[in-house]
Amino acid sequence: MPISNPVTDYAQKVISGEKITGAMVRGACERHLKDLKEGPKRGLYFDDDSCDRALGFFRDVLKLNGGDFEGQDFRLLDWQTFIIGSLFGWKSADGYRRFRVCYVETGKGSGKSPLAAGVGMYGLVADNEPRAEIYAAATKKDQAMILFRDAVAMYQLSTALSARLSHSGGAQNIWNLAYLKTGSFFRPISADDGASGPRPHVVLLDEVHEHKNGKIVEFLRAGTKGRRQAIIFMITNSGSDKTSVCWDYHEYARQVCSGALEDDSFFGYVCALDDGDDPFKDESCWEKSNPSLGITIGKKYLQEQVREARGMPSKEAMVRRLNFCQWTDAENPWISYDVWIDCQDESPIDLTGRRCWGGLDLSSTQDLTALALVFEPIPEDPVYRLKVYFWVPGVDLVEKGEKDRVPYHAWKEKGYLETTNGKAINKLEIMHKIVQLSELYDIQGIAYDRWRIEDLIILIDQEGYEIPALKSFGQGYQSMSPALDAMEAALINGELLHDGNKVLTWNAANAVTENDHAGNRKLTKSKSIGRIDGMVAAVMAFGTASSAEPIVIPQVMYV
Secondary structure, three states: OOOOOHHHHHHHHHHHOOOOOOHHHHHHHHHHHHHHHHHHHHOOEEOHHHHHHHHHHHHHOOEOOOHHHOOOEOOOOHHHHHHHHHHHHEEOOOOOEOOOEEEEEOOOOOOHHHHHHHHHHHHHHOOOOOOOEEEEEEOOHHHHHHHHHHHHHHHHHOHHHHHHOEEEOOOOOOOEEEEOOOOEEEEEEEHHHOOOOOOOOEEEEOOHHHOOOOHHHHHHHHHHHHOOOOEEEEEEOOOOOOOOHHHHHHHHHHHHHHOOOOOOOEEEEEOOOOOOOOOOOOHHHHHHHOOOEOOOEOHHHHHHHHHHHHHOHHHHHHHHHHHHOOOOOOOOEOOOHHHHHHOEOOOOOOOOOOEEEEEEEOOOOOOOEEEEEEEOOEOOEOOEEEEEEEEEEOOOHHHHHHHHOOOHHHHHHOOOOEEEOOOOOOHHHHHHHHHHHHHHOEEEEEEEOOOOOHHHHHHHHHHOOOOOOEEEOOOOHHHHHHHHHHHHHHHHOOOEEEOOOHHHHHHHHHOEEEEOOOOOEEEOOOOOOOOOHHHHHHHHHHHHHHHOOOOOOOOOOOO
16 A cells, blocks of 8 residues: 555545545545555555556656647646546556546536547557557547547657657648557547447547437447457536436446445546535635636636626526536526526415416327416415426336436326326326316416317317317417516516426426527427426416416515
């Protein structure tokens, strides 16, 4: 057990609180210190010489590029030292590197790309690996080239590398670096290349949060099976899609760092804020997500980002995700989580006989159906009230929940949604519910999306039911934008309250808007990461309610 080395020194500073980090980095450091004591029982040991050799390679061979750093020696920051020292210092009983997969998630501008490029360069010239294949990989070639260009700049700026390597392509369009001594190469690769049979020694995966699926990750990982100490090195910002391959690795890293899972071949370094941290209110937590704060990224820049996001709600999610490592529920959510929760009121309210307007988003077969009711303000309760009813087919409910990654069965048990008979949505049952609700509330009319409504209208005629007037509500920009604007203003001003239905809150977190050239907005299901049917229904209902005449809107004083 080494008494002192840069990796262990960093871990001890983190655990003592001398270094400010989030819980996931603290977990990685605790794991390192624990493995120094208990790892030998599993055949693990820390090789100081290998650690020092890798750190020295960065310092003595590699050069940085761009801006004030152009041509400077690559002197690793303490957090980078922890990653590189861990990656190359830890060994297994067979004498080869312990870690085969490394996942690094930090705020934008921390220096992940040059760090990854340096790992690739080490694998190319310093590992003594015959015919080593090094890949800078991404879903698209232009994204893969971003990281590869860092490696090319290192080659061009380093006298040691330029003397040993050769390149293919023009000076401004290099696409391959070769180390002829060992028959090795370093090049970019993407999912759309159609390459077959790569046998990577080092894979550098950039911007993993932008990967739509795990195709390129698993394709290249499969090729490492014949390499004794191959490395998959993944770098990323935080994302917004919790069904993505990036989220899967994020969660896996969290469990490994916390000790919930034991995987001696996986290394995770995930910068994340702690529960209760709000980077928009407290700058003291910024270093947790930005380990290079004050060096590669300035505090003034982050202050500018926060200031702009406060005045531009559509930018808030991007800033939280890219700059503060907060996984948002959508890339550009329509309503922020804080605003939505502030408008939650679970206290029992008697709405019997109160005027309201409805919005119906009817699914075709197995998807979510939503009916929203917006109740007008009255003197005793001078706010709009939103209540939404949800249905899904009752067959295969657990499987549907697994597909959508939400607890449909639990939500049904708690009354947040209802199920209909059969494998497809039963429109007759929904019609019966509308009739029941019209007897309880004073429903003035129900707005609906023209698509999929014909079957319901036919059922109404066949059954002979009388239901509130149905009104077509267009789903285009010009129809939706005024309703979105009105509902958004009511939520921000606290003039619209909802009852905390968990399905509706899930829909609200998924709701994303898109704009036309004139700045009109609409909700878009194609860009949302989950179902938004309840919010579509709510917007139609509120748009109808807020434009209805006459309507009682008393003057309200807000404190």
